[in-house]
Amino acid sequence: MQNKYKKEGLKATIFYGIVAFLIVIVICMISIRFGKEKFLMATDLVDMITIDTQKLQEEPIPPVLENFEEETEDQNFSVLLNPPDYGAQYATLKIPSIEIDLPIFYGKTLDLLKKGIGHDNDSYFPGEGGSIVLMGHNYSKFLRKLPQAKIGDEIQISTNYGEFIYQIYDTQIVNEYDTDKVPITDQEEILMIYTCWPINNVGYATERYVVYSKVM
Template identity: 40%
Template sequence: MRRIGNLLLLVGIICIFIYGYQISSLEQKQDTALVEATQKIEHEDKPKEVIEAGNFSPHDNFFVNAGEAFATLEIPKLDKQLPVVGGTDPDSLDRGVGHLSNSVFPGQGEQILLSGHRDTVFRDFGELEIGDQFVVNMPYGTFIYEIRETEIVPEDDTSVIRDMGEEVLVVTTCYPFHYIGGAPERFVTYAYPVENN
């Protein structure tokens, strides 16, 4: 009986070590991506400004590669600044918030879709409410969006990805927030450009 207890204790210690290593590795990848994104934003030659909704001519030639950190997402309510990377594949999501490649970029007048893990970049995402804001810092300017709607959809519901006829920042993560294992649903926020006064 004592051997079984010792064996279970050893297995528990190994599991904690593996989990700690994985979390540390993910945080290091996200920190590296944040530095890369910040450098890209700061070293762009174009002047930076807060862009008013509807007053931006999109950079038609703006392009990012899968896994490339190119922007930051600030969530003032959660006091977070996160790297935004190209793609929503597992490697990209390990580096930060993923930008769906077939959605547009801020200022281009359509759906911008960002996605992230609830247990890494979007920890505490459940604290967000209608009226809270997202700030997207791009190499060509800063864009502010306000959450106006939220919904919960099944994990395989792709109707969230669609033409919307206007600029909308759609941010998704897994739901329920504290679910253990692969979550069966997605929490979706719809945030609209804030006009400067």
């Protein structure tokens, strides 16, 4: 008799345990049925503000300059495949006449300009055939000597997809908001390098010293 009651007690315990699991399964099924889309939306949203760890672990693919030939020669164009990530150093800038040798970073945040030369990410890459805009602080270790460069001087940009040599043909002092003076076009490969002006400025500099050069 006592054994029978023991069995019934065990049975009841197992029954309630099974009921608990069934409840969990039912709630999970209901949540999946009605909440899956919202959950996926939420995870997508979080993914947008999450660094891609897989990408961090991957070796960066080296950039390649691809030439596309069209029917007429003036329609030919080049595109840099696998461009560098924002903030990555992808080249060095050399102006032998004024002893400038600095790393070029892709991007133009002040954080990058603390490390070297910034490349305006709205402009083209060397070799693509469009205008290239580079900038740097007028601090002694960066572009303080830039105004000493003369028309006819050589500028070298070394990347891991090629060497590019330009020749200075003009210099100008422009207002910081005068973006027409540093136009970004795909018509001609013009390299524009600018720094704050005047060099001995104190406070916020509203002018820029721009050096214009063309492919040699």
